[in-house]
Amino acid sequence: MDEKSSLKVLMTSMIxxxxxxxxxxxxxxxxxxxxxVYFAHFDENKEVIEKHGFHYISLCEYNDKNYPIMGExxxxxTAFLQAGFEMACKFSTLDTLKESIKSGLxxxxxxxxxxxxxxxxxxxxxxxKIKPDVCLVDHYWSMPWMVKTSCxxxxxxxxSPLDLYNGPPMGSGYSVHDSPEIWSEYxxxxxxxxxxxxxxxxxxxxxxxxxxxxxxYAEQLGIYIFPGPxxxxxxxxxxxxxxxxxxxxxxxxxxxxxxxxxxxxxxxxLIYVSMGTVVSAVRQLMEMxxxxxxxxxxxxxxxxxxxxxxxxxxxxxxxxxxxxQIALLPKVDLFITHGGTNSLIExxxxxxxxxxxxxxxxxxxxxxRVVDLGLGARINLHEFSGExxxxxxxxxxxxxxxxxxxxxxxxxxxxxDTRDKxxxxxxxxxxxxxx
Numbered sequence: 001m002d003e004k005s006s007l008k009v010l011m012t013s014m015i016x017x018x019x020x021x022x023x024x025x026x027x028x029x030x031x032x033x034x035x036x037v038y039f040a041h042f043d044e045n046k047e048v049i050e051k052h053g054f055h056y057i058s059l060c061e062y063n064d065k066n067y068p069i070m071g072e073x074x075x076x077x078t079a080f081l082q083a084g085f086e087m088a089c090k091f092s093t094l095d096t097l098k099e100s101i102k103s104g105l106x107x108x109x110x111x112x113x114x115x116x117x118x119x120x121x122x123x124x125x126x127x128x129k130i131k132p133d134v135c136l137v138d139h140y141w142s143m144p145w146m147v148k149t150s151c152x153x154x155x156x157x158x159x160s161p162l163d164l165y166n167g168p169p170m171g172s173g174y175s176v177h178d179s180p181e182i183w184s185e186y187x188x189x190x191x192x193x194x195x196x197x198x199x200x201x202x203x204x205x206x207x208x209x210x211x212x213x214x215x216x217y218a219e220q221l222g223i224y225i226f227p228g229p230x231x232x233x234x235x236x237x238x239x240x241x242x243x244x245x246x247x248x249x250x251x252x253x254x255x256x257x258x259x260x261x262x263x264x265x266x267x268x269x270l271i272y273v274s275m276g277t278v279v280s281a282v283r284q285l286m287e288m289x290x291x292x293x294x295x296x297x298x299x300x301x302x303x304x305x306x307x308x309x310x311x312x313x314x315x316x317x318x319x320x321x322x323x324x325q326i327a328l329l330p331k332v333d334l335f336i337t338h339g340g341t342n343s344l345i346e347x348x349x350x351x352x353x354x355x356x357x358x359x360x361x362x363x364x365x366x367x368x369r370v371v372d373l374g375l376g377a378r379i380n381l382h383e384f385s386g387e388x389x390x391x392x393x394x395x396x397x398x399x400x401x402x403x404x405x406x407x408x409x410x411x412x413x414x415x416x417d418t419r420d421k422x423x424x425x426x427x428x429x430x431x432x433x434x435x
Contacts, residue, residue: 005431006034006035006036007030007035007036007133007134007427007430007431008035008036008038008130008131008132008133009027009030009035009036009037009038009132009133009134009135009136009426009430010038010039010040010126010127010130010132010134010135010136011023011026011027011037011038011039011040011054011135011136011137012039012040012041012059012123012135012136012137012138012139013041013137013138013139013156013158014138014139014140015041015042015045016277016278017045017276017277018158018276018277018340018341018342018343019138019139019158019342020041020045020048020049021342022138022156022158022225022248022341022342023039023136023138023156023158023248024039024048024049024052024054024248025225025247025248026136026156026223026225026245026248026422026423027039027052027054027136028052028053028248029248029419029423030423030426031052031053031054033423033427035427036055037053037054037055038054038055038056038057038126038130038132039054039055039056039057040057040058040059040062040122040123040126041056041057041058041059042058042059042060043058043060046058057126057130059118059119059122059123059126060122062121062122062123062125062126062129063118063119063121063122063125064117064118064121064122064125067115067117067118067121068115068117068118069115069118069119069122078281078282081278081279081281081282081359081360082282082284083103084096084100084359084360085282085284085285085359085381087099087100088359088360088380088381088382089381089382089384090382091382092380092382093171093172093173093174093186093364094172094185094186094189097171097186097189097190097193098189100193101189101192101193113141113197113200113201113203113204116141116143116204117204117207119143120143120144120145120204120208123135123143123145123149124145124148124149127145127149127151131151132151133151133430133431134151134152134153134154134426134429134430135149135151135152135153135154136153136154136156136223136426137153137154137155137156138155138156138157138158139155140215141201141215142155142213142214142215142216142217144204144205144207144208144210145208146213147205147208147210147211147213148208148210151430151433152219152220152221152429152430152433153219154218154220154221154222154223154426154429155216155217155218155222155223156222156223156224156225157216157222157223157224157225157226157242158224158225158248158341158342159340159341159361159362160226160341160362160365160366160369161224161226161231161232161238161242161244162232162362162365163215163216164216164224164238164239164242165232165235165236165238165239166235166236167183167232167235168183168186168365168368169183169186169187169190170361170362170365171186171190171360171361171362171364171365172186172187172190172364172365173358173364173365173367173368173380174186174365174368175368175371175372176232176234176235176372177372216239216242218239218241218242219241220241220429220434220435221241221243221425221426221429221435222239222241222242222243223242223243223244223245223422223426224238224242224243224244224245225244225245225246225247225248225341225345226244226245226246226341226345227246227247227344227345227348227349227409227412227413228244228246228412228413228416228418229373229408229409229412229413230344230348230369230373230375230409231244243418243421243422243425244418244422245418245419245422246413246416246418246419247345247349247413247416247419248419255327256327257324257327257328257331259331260301260318262315262318263299263301263316263318266299266316267297267299268296268297268298268299268316269298269299269332269333269334269397270298270299270300270301270331270332270333271296271298271299271300271301271332271333271334271335271336271393272300272301272303272323272325272328272329272332272334272335272336272352273289273290273293273300273301273302273303273336273337274302274303274323274325274335274336274337274338274343275289275303275305275337275338275357276305276337276338276340276343277305279305279338279340279359279363280303280304280305280306281305281306282359283310283311285359285381286304286305286311287311287312288384289336289357289389290302290311290312290313290314290317291386292386292387292389292390293314293316293317293389293390294314294315294316294317295386295390296316296390296393298316298333298393299316299317300316300317300318300319301317301318301319301323301328301332302317302318302319303319303320303321303322303323303325304319304320304321305321306321325343325346326346326350329346329347329350329352330350330351332352333352333397334352334353334354334355334393334396334397335347335350335352335353335354335355336354336355336357336389336393337354337355337356337357338356338357338358338359338363339354339356339357339358339362339363339364339366339367339370340361340362340363340366341362341366344356344366344370345413348375348406348409348410348413349410349413349414350410351406351407351409351410352406353375353376353396353397353399353402353403353406354370354375354376354377354396354406355376355377355378355379355389355392355393355396356370356376356377356378356379357378357379357380357381357384357389358378358380358381359381364380373405373409374401374402374405375402375405375406375409376396376402376406377392377395377396379392
């Protein structure tokens with residue numbers, strides 16, 4: 001294949017907007033190189049995908065009608081998140097893991113695999129139809145269709161890369177400076193908690209007559225999206241075949257964010273609050289964070305999530321279900337976040353200090369990394385109080401070392417050339433079928 005010829009690239013991701021946005025960022029880089037980018041996803045994200053110039057393909061339209069396919073975030077995910085929130089308010093990450101094993105909550109994500117037959121069928125049908133040169137996928141699990149397809153399939157990790165290292169286990173929220181014995185205890189419990197999920201994954205592979213591959217399997221190339229300045233260099237090199245992309249920030253739908261009239265002319269710093277698309281579905285969490293902010297002398301823009309107008313916002317606040325986060329972040333003084341990797345990268349790229357209030361997944365790990373590197377503060381839910389939040393806001397806003405560290409990281413991200421290197425690797429694999 002000619003080294004300058006246009007490639008046909010197929011992308012897909014989990015339903016969460018953070019994963020969609022990470023793929024949009026990489027897809028946009030490929031489009032700039034002149035390649036055709038197809039994005040297979042669920043219809044609720046069709047508009048945002050097409051806005052970035054991709055060829056949208058509906059997974060539902062290519063699905064085998066004999067198998068269910070998840071077209072939106074289902075209600076049982078909200079119930080799962082609610083239960084997880086209640087545990088996180090009571091226990092540390094280690095004790096939460098112990099309790100989830102006792103209660104069976106640790107099996108919660110397994111139902112995503114139960115509806116994955118339809119998604120795998122759809123992807124195989126789409127690949128047969130459009131015949132891409134390479135596929136890129138951001139999913140929590142390695143999927144059977146990635147093994148069955150004849151073209152190269154490249155996994156993307158847009159969450160913490162800790163599983164690629166021999167260090168603190170992902171989800172623990174432990175520091176690289178903690179004892180390896182503590183890491184080991186959590187890792188063993190995590191493996192126990194995931195037994196049922198792994199069993200369901202193996203059943204899924206068996207259904208498609210495919211050889212089972214573990215969660216972080218990369219046949220020839222894997223890409224993890226994580227800021228170089230935050231990467232775990234002290235733990236050595238990541239697993240073989242995995243390459244870092246410092247960031248893949250999408251272009252905002254509009255380049256400007258107009259400050260709402262409600263906040264104009266009022267005193268105080270401008271602070272952005274977002275707990276992410278999925279986490280904000282837990283109304284109690286949102287209320288717990290927003291309520292004490294009424295006592296703050298500052299102004300707040302709040303991403304209210306699915307509850308929108310049902311969330312009470314005080315006089316020093318304005319919010320909406322959807323906030324143009326990339327356009328807003330350059331205008332704020334502080335970012336209060338759940339700590340999802342996509343939000344973490346966007347906040348640091350904009351040069352903003354962080355207060356991270358983690359709940360699950362890689363959020364505790366990202367929160368601890370922020371603390372270890374002096375980029376902001378971490379408040380655990382089981383230690384949360386309104387007073388702690390208000391104090392953390394003042395502490396972070398007035399900490400010159402934190403502000404200097406954030407500015408340095410932002411500058412390093414701007415100068416990074418990892419995006420070009422990763423895109424070149426994708427092109428090489430697509431054209432030559434090998435690296």
